[in-house]
Amino acid sequence: MEKITFQLPDDLIAQHPLERRDRCKLLHLDSSSGEMKEHVFADIVNLLRPDDLLVLNDTKVQRARLYGVGGQAGRKVEIFLVDKLKDDEWLCLVRPGKKAHNGDKFYFSAREYCEIISILADGSRRVRFVGAPASEIMEKFGRMPLPPYIKRDDTSVDRKMYQTVYANEGFSIAAPTAGLHFTEELLADIEKTGTEICRIRLDVGRGTFKMIETKTYEKHTMDPEEYWISEESAKQINTAMKKGRRIVAVGSTVTRTLEGCFQSNGEIKASHDETDIFIYPGFQFKVVGAMVTNFHLPESSLLAMVAAFATPEQILTAYNFAVANRYRFYSYGDAMLIS
Structure with a gap:
């Protein structure tokens, strides 16, 4: 080749x-x-x-890129929704991964958060959304998933x-x-x-x-x-x-x-x-x-x-x-x- x-x-x-x-x-x-x-x-x-x-x-x-605050260190992490598994459980990529452990909760508001259920072999996370359906959380807090070679945050444009x-x-x-x-x-x-x-x-x-x-x-x-x-x-x-x-x-x-x-x-x-x-x-x-x-x-x-x-x-x-x-x-x- x-x-x-x-x-x-x-x-x-x-x-x-x-x-x-x-x-x-x-x-x-x-x-x-x-x-x-x-x-x-x-x-x-x-x-x-x-x-x-x-x-x-x-x-x-979809606005699949979310940012939540929490975990053991109370730090901000990126939660990128990849695939719906069932109900409000999703396969997600979490960055930085070392700050997202089983059972950690990351909040988007006082009542809306996600919880890490398990960590898969490839490093992705099984995540449960609580307080509202994931679709509503994405609509309220999600960011457009611009590709990594676009070196800026997304905007309304x-x-x-x-x-x-x-x-x-x-x-x-x-x-x-x-x-x-x-x-x-x-x-x-x-x-x-x-x-x-x-x-x-x-x-x-x-x-x-x-x-x-x-x-x-x-x-x-x-x-x-x-x-x-x-x-x-x-x-x-x-x-x-x-x-x-x-x-x-x-x-x-x-x-x-x-x-x-x-x-x-x-x-x-x-x-x-x-x-x-x-x-x-x-x-x-x-x-x-x-x-x-x-x-x-x-x-x-x-x-x-x-x-x-x-x-x-x-x-x-x-x-x-x-x-x-x-x-x-x-x-x-x-x-x-x-x-």
């Missing part, structure tokens, strides 16, 4: 969103020829075909901009960032051209930031993530595929959902299931014909996926071009359309 990596100056990691979502740069890579063209994101309305099917992930990012305009429901702890560039007006303009839009949902978990640390792709494992495909969306996608229309996936989450579902069922099946599919160079795409995506971290599973859709050489050429032309990288950064 040849690692897919590149040199990225720190000042190209976007720390804030643009004022207008659809004014970011868009680099269009034609994988059949290797040709690249520069656009602004709003130009995507002219890059999509009238018979395309554009697939969005309408999951919702992030509550709007680190969420797609079409977010509906679900529990994601990271945004499906390729979708952040769409505005309601842009989506309406896209539909006016004849391009059909459908929605699926995959809840983004902590595995989204997992780096490839194995010597071969085959030994790397992905954390399973839940997805939902409705009867209507499954029908839209299957009908489009049978007619030979192009499926345009907005982001890695849509790509993994569609390819994972097809790999398991031989078609896009209406379902609530999990996928742990890992897409890397050599993968044969069965569903997705074009992909909207952000610029990803070196040596990440996301970078391996886009290198599978084009070629590693094409992606490295595109990324080096983006660096040289000062594109903005990662969650709040610029975008690519790979066709």
Whole structure:
């Protein structure tokens, strides 16, 4: 396995969103020829075909980062909700972990707190929320879970901009960032051209930031993530595929959902299931014909996926071009359309 990596100056990691979502740069890579063209994101309305099917992930990012005070030393800790286990018991990451012991209680208010029930082998905690449902505590006290490469606290701006305009429901702890560039007006303009839009949902978990640390792709494992495909969306996608229309996936989450579902069922099946599919160079795409995506971290599973859709050489050429032309990288950064 040849690692897919590149040199990225720190000042190209976007720390804030643009004022207008659809004014970011868009680099269009034609994988059949290797040709690249520069656009602004709003130009995507002219890059999509009238018979395309554009697939969005309408999951919702929750305010999963909490700060509580308590424990044996009465210290402030970060409590990051990862997965609901039952009722108001959650799997959480607690930092600093050495200050969170079994039985410790961390308060968000005089009556609302959480209690550490157990410590798992990987260092995560099983936590019970008391005084109000965890959903209410997140809504009242939670912070937007900005990724670690954004070196600042979240603000009220992030509550709007680190969420797609079409977010509906679900529990994601990271945004499906390729979708952040769409505005309601842009989506309406896209539909006016004849391009059909459908929605699926995959809840983004902590595995989204997992780096490839194995010597071969085959030994790397992905954390399973839940997805939902409705009867209507499954029908839209299957009908489009049978007619030979192009499926345009907005982001890695849509790509993994569609390819994972097809790999398991031989078609896009209406379902609530999990996928742990890992897409890397050599993968044969069965569903997705074009992909909207952000610029990803070196040596990440996301970078391996886009290198599978084009070629590693094409992606490295595109990324080096983006660096040289000062594109903005990662969650709040610029975008690519790979066709």
